[in-house]
Amino acid sequence: MKGVMIQGTASDVGKSLVVTALCRILSNEGVKVAPFKSQNMSNNSYVTEDGKEIGRAQGIQAEAARTEATVWMNPILLKPRSQQDAEVVYLGKAIETFSGREYREKFYEKGLEVIQDSIKQLSKQFEVVVIEGAGSPVEINLKDRELVNMKVADLADVPVVLVADIDRGGVFASIIGTLELLEPEERKRVSGLIINKFRGDITLFEDGIRWLEVKTGIPVLGVLPYIDHHMIDGEDSLSIARQFSNQKQGNIDIAVIHLPFISNYSDFEPFLYEEDVSIRWVKRGDEFGTPDAVIIPGTKSTIQDLKFIREQGLDVKIKNHFENGGITVGICGGYQILGEEMIDEAGSDTGVKNSMIQGLSIIPGKTIFYDEKETTRTQAVYHENTGFPKTLELKGYEIHLGRTFIRHKGCSFLRLAEGKEEGYFQNNGQIIGTYLHHLFHNDEWRNRWLNLIRKMKGLPPQEIRTIQEFKDQRFDSLASDMKRHLKWELLKELIEKWSPKK
Structure with missing residues (x-):
């Protein structure tokens, strides 16, 4: 299967936004592309055309890819019901509520099976699959039975691009620390780095790019600007709080x-x-x-x-x-x-x-x-x-x-x-x-x-604002902004020429 997996050094580094942009960039180039996230945790969901429930981020990414969202794009959705328990939505249907421990102990094998089935389905229907990870791939206490990061990259056999958020600070430590905590075979799969949410003069970061490439041996595929008001739905509590707290004061x-x-x-x-x-x-x-x-x-x-x-x-x-x-x-x-x-x-x-x-x-x-x-x-x-x-x-x-x-x-x-x-x-x-x-x-x-x-x-009445048209324009604007700051041909070559494991 041709594809790429976008992982992050932490939550809210911009993985969902990068996947959305890549889906629209590839679609604009005539590629039949689909998003995929094996396991999502969110109460912000999306209903597919056949009445099934998936994570909203994957539904939005499918819209960016100009394709109809299906359960294969997010086969497992966890919907928190309390601080300890979450409802498991499996292939679009709620099946059971588990605690975190129960989920790890009772669901892991079933989860692996449906992830493999989903990857097979998407690989038959699409030319490229853009996969999104969750949180960090090096959560040591969870890593042995994880269903959403390096295990998925291995099952799909795709290269990994690691995204780090420079806006929160500590970008060098977050990248080096993540790479150091990966197993040697996992580390080999990381084929590119993306620095996200950069503000200011990019020339001031050129020394940082060179240092990262020399230190890690991995190319920096882009330094993406901080994009505000992109109108692409957020997913976790961090992005929700920021999106609504930054808005203007109206009448x-x-x-x-x-x-x-x-x-x-x-x-x-x-x-x-x-x-x-x-x-x-x-x-x-x-x-x-x-x-x-x-x-x-x-x-x-x-x-x-x-x-x-x-x-x-x-x-x-x-x-x-x-x-x-x-x-x-x-x-x-x-x-x-x-x-x-x-x-x-x-x-x-x-x-x-x-x-x-x-x-x-x-x-x-x-x-x-x-x-x-x-x-x-x-x-x-x-x-x-x-x-x-x-x-x-x-x-x-x-x-x-x-x-x-x-x-x-x-x-x-x-x-x-x-x-x-x-x-x-x-x-x-x-x-x-x-x-x-x-x-x-x-x-x-x-x-x-x-x-x-x-x-x-x-107050005087206002004219109708057509939000969906504006939103579709934002998909194209997002894709244009990100493509301009990516080493796009190098990233495409990575997708096309990744060598499968023997």
Whole structure:
């Protein structure tokens, strides 16, 4: 198989972004390319066309590669449910929840098998596979049974390019230390270095490049600039915090409740590109302030996160906001939290069957948690109750265990393709609940919702911003920026001429 693996000296050094850029660069050159990450840990997921669940980063990388995302691109997805346990999503379907120790002891062989199968599938369908590692390849306590770094490079038999983040400091030590901790056979596979997130005058780093190449015997394939506002979805907590904390201050103040087990935070990324909108992550009652709108996002552990809301005094703040006419939206788990009660019939949310908890009682309905998770791409139109045009289509996806039953008729938000009613909509949109992730990625809806807030604040309405077109332009811009700073022909030669092991 032709390919290359991008590993890093640590988390958040830019592996996902580099893989995304390489996928678009190769696609622009007419290469049929696919991304691959054997094992991902993230609650920010992506639903494939056939209704399967993979890591969001691989879904975005597939978009950059101009190909349809499949489960073979991320066969194992770990979704944290607590500090100790994670749900294992295997080939797109949740199969079991393990502790870290249980996962290493019980899942390793099965993991190896599905990784090998995935590599075979991708090698049949694509000319080049760009593989992403995770964290560092030299976590000594985990290395003997790892499923995501050098073991995968060995199974795929591809060269490794090591990425280091110069912005955080210690770049020389991180590279040399990583190489020193690799086994001799692993060390031989590292065929290139990339320095990422460089700021300033590159000529000041030329001596550093020469030193690295002499010291390691490995070519530096590029020094990539720090790229801000690239609009490529982040994945881990570090990139999420940075992406939203660096944004501008706008006239419209949206508070998003920062739940401990938040999932699919990408629901809110389009707001980053609305010029007059600012997003605030709110963890405590004293941070709440007086927002124009409050959004409770999705969560991997709804009942635990409802308890968190109460512990932090946010329940009172949210209720007061709503009772004073403030706009309130709940998405997926947030929709469930806004209801009157939740019943964990199957024990799938808490691990305790038939446990019950009272919700915030803003939406008149109850949620029951079942065993089977629903994952599907969704098309819908506005319900006639909303007064919005019934012909306009909205697209998104659903990932949830619970089903929510509304006590009152005539207050649904959407009508799904098969005619089923979905969600809750009242008071001209002052309160909305829905299972539709990526609701705000629908440009017309986002514009309509924001213009409602603008009108309430006496601000002029704004025109629709087409985020998807802008995002696709960013893929090309990212590819152009990175290609310009890479020794691209040398990297291509590495992919083409890598000598398989005998």
